[in-house]
Amino acid sequence: MKEKFVCPRCGNQEERYIGYHNGIPYCRRCLSFSGRNVDITHSIQQGITLQLSYPLSEKQERVAKETLSLLKRGKNVLIHAVTGAGKTELVYDSMAYYLGLGLHVGFATPRKDVVVDLKPRIEEAFPKAKVISVFGEHSEILQGDIITLTTHQLYRYENYFDLLVLDEIDAFPYKDNPVLKSFFRKSVRGNYILLSATPSKEDVQEIKKDNGMVLTLFERYHKNPLPLPEYIHCYSFQYYFKVLSLLRKYENENKPVFIFTPTIEEGKKLFRFLSLFYSDGEFVSSQEEERRSNIERFKNGELTYLVTTSILERGVTVKDLQVIVYKADHILFTQAALVQIAGRAGRKIQAPKGDVIFLASERSTSIDGAIKEIQRYNKQRNLL
Numbered sequence: 001m002k003e004k005f006v007c008p009r010c011g012n013q014e015e016r017y018i019g020y021h022n023g024i025p026y027c028r029r030c031l032s033f034s035g036r037n038v039d040i041t042h043s044i045q046q047g048i049t050l051q052l053s054y055p056l057s058e059k060q061e062r063v064a065k066e067t068l069s070l071l072k073r074g075k076n077v078l079i080h081a082v083t084g085a086g087k088t089e090l091v092y093d094s095m096a097y098y099l100g101l102g103l104h105v106g107f108a109t110p111r112k113d114v115v116v117d118l119k120p121r122i123e124e125a126f127p128k129a130k131v132i133s134v135f136g137e138h139s140e141i142l143q144g145d146i147i148t149l150t151t152h153q154l155y156r157y158e159n160y161f162d163l164l165v166l167d168e169i170d171a172f173p174y175k176d177n178p179v180l181k182s183f184f185r186k187s188v189r190g191n192y193i194l195l196s197a198t199p200s201k202e203d204v205q206e207i208k209k210d211n212g213m214v215l216t217l218f219e220r221y222h223k224n225p226l227p228l229p230e231y232i233h234c235y236s237f238q239y240y241f242k243v244l245s246l247l248r249k250y251e252n253e254n255k256p257v258f259i260f261t262p263t264i265e266e267g268k269k270l271f272r273f274l275s276l277f278y279s280d281g282e283f284v285s286s287q288e289e290e291r292r293s294n295i296e297r298f299k300n301g302e303l304t305y306l307v308t309t310s311i312l313e314r315g316v317t318v319k320d321l322q323v324i325v326y327k328a329d330h331i332l333f334t335q336a337a338l339v340q341i342a343g344r345a346g347r348k349i350q351a352p353k354g355d356v357i358f359l360a361s362e363r364s365t366s367i368d369g370a371i372k373e374i375q376r377y378n379k380q381r382n383l384l
Helices: 058-072 092-100 112-125 151-157 178-187 201-209 236-252 264-274 291-299 335-342 365-380
Strands: 018-021 024-027 076-081 105-109 131-134 146-150 161-167 188-196 212-217 230-233 257-260 281-284 305-308 322-325 356-360
Touching (some): 058 076, 058 092, 058 188, 058 212, 092 105, 092 161, 105 112, 105 151, 112 131, 112 146, 151 178, 161 178, 188 201, 236 264, 236 305, 236 322, 236 356, 264 281, 264 305, 335 356, 335 365, 356 365
Parallel strands (some): 105 146, 105 161, 131 146, 161 188, 257 305
Antiparallel strands (some): 018 024
């Protein structure tokens, strides 16, 4: 009997993804992933220590210590923490412990923009470490003391990481992607930490089956509740004018605004309308070449509003940000996505509050679920 082909890179064994060249099988599922892999014997420099310039809250400190304690016992960890809880800071102690032992540490996330923002934060916390970023067009340097990378680049690091932190496990394109999940599994030779504000039931079940435990943190580091979204009903002809009215209000209050749209096409049309009245805004999406510079302009106060797709639903912190979700009942706005989007508001200690407005023609299951989930988090933060 002919032995079944199993891809050594991604573990695929489905016939529909297997091709043959001169009678030799190959995997079409991960064929696009090519390039050199790293040397697993690479040495980490000594003397790397954590130098955090600000204290953790009492609850952050508790979760950080519990995480390290579990790792020392050989357990994997899923940290379920609300948006703005400071998830990155929760793993610094664990990273410092592994680095102190001369072991390989990585921090992966599905989106390139988040990797770019993450590198300087980790460099500040570990000033003696060589921190590198690895993503699509930035893969010349592959080894350092701390490696920040997209999940797509994990294929280069087979059996490499003694500690791998994986943030945003529920984000596209990692979520439900068997190839990327296989790369993650194959890159870990020690233990891992998963981070998420909105883990699924399957995520929780999987970590428990995989010698792991779930830790929770439902309080933001500034101890204020999560902004509770307000649902506003709109008929089809009202949307543009309601957005314009809200934008006028926030501009008068000198408050920056994110306006989330479900699709690129919807975003472009809405921006064209708004730009007739306000010129100090931009539209950003995964297809816009200027998105990084426009996001920086927004952070620097040069722009007062951004119309955006879900590309900015994670990893962005702006003081006093107000959030509008346009056509929030669209099928692409899942409950988890709406919770993430709502989490953009009220993240700064100097401005812990902010409006989150869901504009929709009906109160969808996702809208209702997101509001109830945030209410539940706000209640639980006082119980832990």
